[in-house]
Amino acid sequence: MKTPPIVTPQEWEAARLELLVEEKRLTRARDALAAKRRRMPWVEIEQRYRFEGPDGPAGLLDLFAGRRQLIVYRAFFEPGVHGWPDHACVGCSNVADQVAHPAHLNARDTTLVFVSRAPQAAIARLKARMGWEHIPWFTLTDDFDADLGVDEWHGTNAFIRDDERVFRTYLVDNRGDEAMGGTWSYLDITALGRQETWEDSPEGYPQTPPYVWQNWHDAYEDAAQPTAEWLEQVERGVAAFDHSES
Structure with a gap:
């Protein structure tokens, strides 16, 4: 087994950031493909x-x-x-x-x-x-x-x-x-997609802000959901990055 080189933590981080550019490009390509699926004929x-x-x-x-x-x-x-x-x-x-x-x-x-x-x-x-x-x-x-x-x-x-x-x-x-x-x-294979506001979907498709709809799998039926704590956590996370560019 021919293994990759052994490097310093700084060199490893530089290599990770270099590969991350391609990974983000792939993420955006997947998003674009899902957007095309939402425009497929029925x-x-x-x-x-x-x-x-x-x-x-x-x-x-x-x-x-x-x-x-x-x-x-x-x-x-x-x-x-x-x-x-x-x-x-x-x-x-x-x-x-x-x-x-x-x-x-x-x-x-x-x-x-x-x-x-x-x-x-x-x-x-x-x-x-x-x-x-x-x-x-x-x-x-x-x-x-x-x-x-x-x-x-x-x-x-x-x-x-x-x-x-x-x-x-x-x-x-x-x-x-x-x-x-x-x-x-x-x-991502459905006609409506994730139904979040950052998605490129045809006009009038149902959408909500990202993540706010999520809950524990045994708590979706609770009347008071999502919790205020979760909404605050989502707000901090969304503010930290642009979902459409992540």
């Missing part, structure tokens, strides 16, 4: 897809759980997939292990669900065994995965609804799914 989903959930049959609209946006990850857990019936696909399981608590997405009017062809009893056992109880997981019953391009390989589709009309807004698959799991990575 395609209406007219097919009445059906799923099976822990509470019985459900339509695609039901998967939104009353929220405006929906993110659906096609996970492979079914007969014929390596690991069945004790495990889901190794890669899909890796994705599930990385999923942040969905309460933060829910606070941005966005629902995340997984879908597979395994029956609900098997899904319930898998979630309990692997500690994935926080992930809503539905059973596919028709051609939803084939029609949305995720029948042969994993992928993450994003949707938005206007009352009872549902529109597909984006798809991430292959290596794009490697970055999925965190709240920000999911919001």
Whole structure:
């Protein structure tokens, strides 16, 4: 193993600052790409897809759980997939292990669900065994995965609804799914984005000041949120730097 040179703390800091220029450039490029996603055309989903959930049959609209946006990850857990019936696909399981608590997405009017062809009893056992109880997981019953391009390989589709009309807004698959799991990575593929004022979004999109909407995942339902202490901390942090240039 050919290691890098050993340097002084001052030389290390100089090297870090030099690389930081490229890292900031990459951050701004990601922001610009997410802005383009928010301007992607929408395609209406007219097919009445059906799923099976822990509470019985459900339509695609039901998967939104009353929220405006929906993110659906096609996970492979079914007969014929390596690991069945004790495990889901190794890669899909890796994705599930990385999923942040969905309460933060829910606070941005966005629902995340997984879908597979395994029956609900098997899904319930898998979630309990692997500690994935926080992930809503539905059973596919028709051609939803084939029609949305995720029948042969994993992928993450994003949707938005206007009352009872549902529109597909984006798809991430292959290596794009490697970055999925965190709240920000999911919001960055949605039509509305992070919904913060620093973002470059079309006119009229919902936006709030950065960070002020955040809370502990078990406190979003509290009437008095966010706390005054958190708002003060956010104000100090936002004042210290320009979010759009960070």
